[in-house]
Amino acid sequence: MLLNDYLNKLKKTNLKELNKPWLSNELLNKELLDNIFPDNNAEEWKNFNVNAFIKQKWNLLISQDSPNLKKENILFKNLIVFNNGVLDKKLTEINTDDKVKIHSLQEYYNKDKTIVDKIYCNSKKYSEDRISGIIDNKTTSLLSLNSLLNQGVVIEVAADSKVGNEICLYNQISANETIINPYILLVANKNSEVNFLDLTSYIEENNWTNVFYEVYLEKNSKVRMSNFSLNQSMNLNTSSYNFHLEKEALLEFASINKGNSKKDIRVFLNGENSKVDIKGMLLSRLIENSDIFCKVTHNAFSSDSKQDWRMISADTSKTSLNGKIKIMKGAKNSSGNFFSKALLLNDKAKALSKPELEIFEDDVSCSHGSSFGELEKDKVFYLQSRGFSKKEAIEMLVSAFISELNFSDNNLSDNLKNEVEKMFIGKDL
Amino acid sequence: MLKISNLSVSVENKLIINNLDLEIGEGKKVAVMGPNGSGKSTLSNVISGKPGYNIKEGSIKFEDTDILKINPDERAAMGIFMAFQYPVEIPGIANSSFLRTAINSIRKKNNIEPVNTRIFLEELNQIASKLGLDKSFLSRDMNEGFSGGEKKKNEILQLLLLKPKLCVLDEIDSGLDIDSLKVISKGISEYSNKKNSMLIITHYQRLLDHVIPDEVHIFNKGKIVESGDHDLVKILEEKGYKEFS
Ligand SMILES: Nc1ncnc2c1ncn2[C@@H]1O[C@H](COP(=O)(O)OP(=O)(O)O)[C@@H](O)[C@H]1O
Ligand SMILES: [Mg+2]
Numbered sequence: 266m267l268l269n270d271y272l273n274k275l276k277k278t279n280l281k282e283l284n285k286p287w288l289s290n291e292l293l294n295k296e297l298l299d300n301i302f303p304d305n306n307a308e309e310w311k312n313f314n315v316n317a318f319i320k321q322k323w324n325l326l327i328s329q330d331s332p333n334l335k336k337e338n339i340l341f342k343n344l345i346v347f348n349n350g351v352l353d354k355k356l357t358e359i360n361t362d363d364k365v366k367i368h369s370l371q372e373y374y375n376k377d378k379t380i381v382d383k384i385y386c387n388s389k390k391y392s393e394d395r396i397s398g399i400i401d402n403k404t405t406s407l408l409s410l411n412s413l414l415n416q417g418v419v420i421e422v423a424a425d426s427k428v429g430n431e432i433c434l435y436n437q438i439s440a441n442e443t444i445i446n447p448y449i450l451l452v453a454n455k456n457s458e459v460n461f462l463d464l465t466s467y468i469e470e471n472n473w474t475n476v477f478y479e480v481y482l483e484k485n486s487k488v489r490m491s492n493f494s495l496n497q498s499m500n501l502n503t504s505s506y507n508f509h510l511e512k513e514a515l516l517e518f519a520s521i522n523k524g525n526s527k528k529d530i531r532v533f534l535n536g537e538n539s540k541v542d543i544k545g546m547l548l549s550r551l552i553e554n555s556d557i558f559c560k561v562t563h564n565a566f567s568s569d570s571k572q573d574w575r576m577i578s579a580d581t582s583k584t585s586l587n588g589k590i591k592i593m594k595g596a597k598n599s600s601g602n603f604f605s606k607a608l609l610l611n612d613k614a615k616a617l618s619k620p621e622l623e624i625f626e627d628d629v630s631c632s633h634g635s636s637f638g639e640l641e642k643d644k645v646f647y648l649q650s651r652g653f654s655k656k657e658a659i660e661m662l663v664s665a666f667i668s669e670l671n672f673s674d675n676n677l678s679d680n681l682k683n684e685v686e687k688m689f690i691g692k693d694l
Numbered sequence: 695m696l697k698i699s700n701l702s703v704s705v706e707n708k709l710i711i712n713n714l715d716l717e718i719g720e721g722k723k724v725a726v727m728g729p730n731g732s733g734k735s736t737l738s739n740v741i742s743g744k745p746g747y748n749i750k751e752g753s754i755k756f757e758d759t760d761i762l763k764i765n766p767d768e769r770a771a772m773g774i775f776m777a778f779q780y781p782v783e784i785p786g787i788a789n790s791s792f793l794r795t796a797i798n799s800i801r802k803k804n805n806i807e808p809v810n811t812r813i814f815l816e817e818l819n820q821i822a823s824k825l826g827l828d829k830s831f832l833s834r835d836m837n838e839g840f841s842g843g844e845k846k847k848n849e850i851l852q853l854l855l856l857k858p859k860l861c862v863l864d865e866i867d868s869g870l871d872i873d874s875l876k877v878i879s880k881g882i883s884e885y886s887n888k889k890n891s892m893l894i895i896t897h898y899q900r901l902l903d904h905v906i907p908d909e910v911h912i913f914n915k916g917k918i919v920e921s922g923d924h925d926l927v928k929i930l931e932e933k934g935y936k937e938f939s
Contacts, residue, residue, distance in 0.1 A: 642745075647782045649766035650742050650775075651792075651852065652799035658767075661795065665786025 268323040268444055271414075272298050286374065309558040312585035312617060313527045317501050317554075318473055323444040325414070326351070341433035341462075345420065349440045350447035350474070352418045364426040365459075370417030370450060380452060380481050384509060415448035415477075424454035424483070431460040431674075436476070438500065439468045450479045453486035453514075462676055463492040467500050476504040482514035484536065491674040493521040493681075502526040512536030512565075519672050521681055522555050523548040530559040534568035534596075543572045544670050546681055549582035549614075550688050560589040563596040563629075574605040575670050577663065578614035579688045585617040590633070594625045603633040608640065608666055610659075610688065660689060695720045695860055695891040696741070701752035703733075703740055703916075710736045712916035714752070718860070721888040725902055726895045727927070728913030729935040734895045735779050736916075738864040741893070742776040743769050756860065771803035773859030777849035777866050784836040789848070792836050793818065793855060800856060821854045826877050842869035850881045861885075862893045867901035879904030899927045912938045 276298050302319050303310040326349055345367065346356040352367070359365050374381050422428060436447055453459055465474060482488050494502065506528065508516055514536060522528050522545060532541045541561060549555040561570040576584040590601035607616035620633035640662050648658035663685055672678045696718040703711035710733045718724045728734050740747055741754060743766035753760050761769055784792070798808045822831060825847045837845050846866055853861055863882070867875055882905050886892055894907060902910070902924070910927055912920040912935075919938045920926065930938070
């Protein structure tokens with residue numbers, strides 16, 4: 266079935282019959298179905314080439330079983346497998362003595378409505394306020410598309426438990442010209458500690474992965490989440506990551522965004538002394554468009570946020586970053602920091618970085634800074650004069666540039682090295 | 695070893711090296727002394743192959759090969775080394791890994807297998823201690839936050855490690871206290887032998903009290919205005935550069 270046909274069918278049904286009680290009325294608004302794709306008028310989508318997904322006819326998944334995953338290739342003690350965005354129970358293996366549980370969203374909702382109601386009550390919080398007062402639902406609509414198409418999976422970490430080994434959320438894409446919509450809620454209960462590796466591995470080409478994460482960090486929980494993809498090449502990716510932090514919660518989020526990819530990252534610091542540390546690398550080559558919108562909202566006293574970004578654009582590609590810090594009234598003693606550094610490897614390559622501060626409280630500290638540039642010629646010459654070929658010199662300087670990020674997850678730093686090497690293959694510099 | 699003939703170089707249409715002839719024989723230490731802005735760094739850069747200069751005329755031959763069309767890294771592999779007046783800082787690269795990559799790049803270009811890590815580290819530590827550098831110096835990022843003296847010592851450390859045939863020292867003495875000057879001079883003098891050559895570029899005479907040159911040339915406005923032996927240094931000190939233009 267094609268996506269458009271399905272959407273037309275939905276318009277004729279009573280959406281309540283979908284039996285997704287967690288979806289708010291706003292999300293179940295039929296007008297949204299006419300307007301499902303974001304366009305460049307929405308601020309969050311300004312820098313991304315939306316034609317890439319508007320122009321194409323997308324298939325919807327019919328059969329969910331495509332188990333050609335070679336499991337011996339994936340060495341994780343804790344592995345949660347998604348085949349084209351759908352949980353694969355057969356291949357999933359977690360060894361955490363019941364510290365980690367997997368539910369369907371429906372089951373979880375029947376068990377406990379509080380978190381789900383808290384998160385899903387107001388879809389508008391994911392939209393940017395306009396000066397005009399009109400709220401733009403474009404981003405929300407893409408989320409609603411996602412939630413309409415997928416049943417949702419909840420991964421819950423028990424209170425007071427520390428999960429020693431990283432949990433790999435392994436999403437394998439083996440479809441073709443298909444839209445793939447994993448819809449995942451991660452819940453870290455009180456005083457828990459967990460590391461997630463969110464890894465999308467593409468076997469086939471020309472798919473659109475539209476990944477949606479809600480991550481809920483209860484009081485005094487610690488979550489580290491790292492993200493990257495393998496063999497993305499001609500696949501398109503749009504991801505949303507929404508983090509909700511309660512009192513004393515700590516989040517470390519690290520990501521490599523590359524290829525035709527857009528990430529929409531929202532962090533809500535809702536509890537006192539909650540803290541987020543975001544590190545990210547944006548890579549683009551050929552004619553790719555690697556884009557991130559990241560917004561941290563400080564809603565609580567003494568909340569702390571840090572964003573540290575690096576961008577590398579090669580060939581005629583573009584990296585773009587919009588980083589926002591919003592400090593609400595009452596979030597006294599908070600601190601919000603944004604830093605980005607972009608490197609252009611070609612005079613036709615582009616990088617855009619736009620930090621924005623919206624501050625509604627006095628007693629806070631905020632900083633932002635961005636720098637852009639080509640490799641310094643004097644450094645290249647210095648290395649050449651010591652015997653490095655021009656290419657080796659440039660590679661060494663780029664590796665110095667990326668080492669500044671210092672990812673704590675080795676999978677991520679290894680992948681970054683590989684991806685950066687790819688930028689130089691076949692290049693005569 | 696090096697023969698510069700009839701060399702004229704301009705930058706942005708401004709003539710900086712003006713019809714220069716200079717020859718440096720094997721085993722010779724040749725000093726070029728000139729005031730600020732006379733073109734000393736331009737000369738060093740052109741010898742080592744920095745892009746961005748317009749060579750209007752002339753040639754530079756290194757061991758009978760015209761090097762002007764050869765890339766800087768190839769020149770390094772042939773045995774040309776320049777100690778920079780202003781060494782660059784490269785955060786994110788450890789000094790020792792930079793040094794090992796450098797030595798191996800040069801070896802590779804000369805078809806020599808990579809250096810044995812243990813031997814390399816031994817030699818590196820030995821050179822570092824000779825120059826009075828702490829071990830931690832090698833694990834720090836390349837020149838980042840180094841003092842002026844440490845940066846210059848790092849240049850000499852590289853020289854002693856890479857063992858070039860031709861050393862071009864561009865104001866290696868600037869910004870050094872007297873102790874560092876002695877250490878560096880000693881390193882240079884000990885390295886100097888019958889098989890290698892030195893082009894010692896400086897503004898002041900004090901380095902030349904420690905490293906005694908075989909020939910001295912006074913350089914002004916991109917050309918040599920006076921030549922002599924070590925005694926010329928004394929004469930210059932008395933008269934100043936104004937007398938030579
Ligand atoms: N890249 C450049 N662009 C413009 N002018 C330059 C450049 N490099 C050097 N010059 C000029 O050339 C002259 C000689 O410079 P330099 O070789 O650095 O002298 P020295 O090392 O003797 O002090 C100076 O007048 C300097 O301003
Ligand atoms: Mg100079």
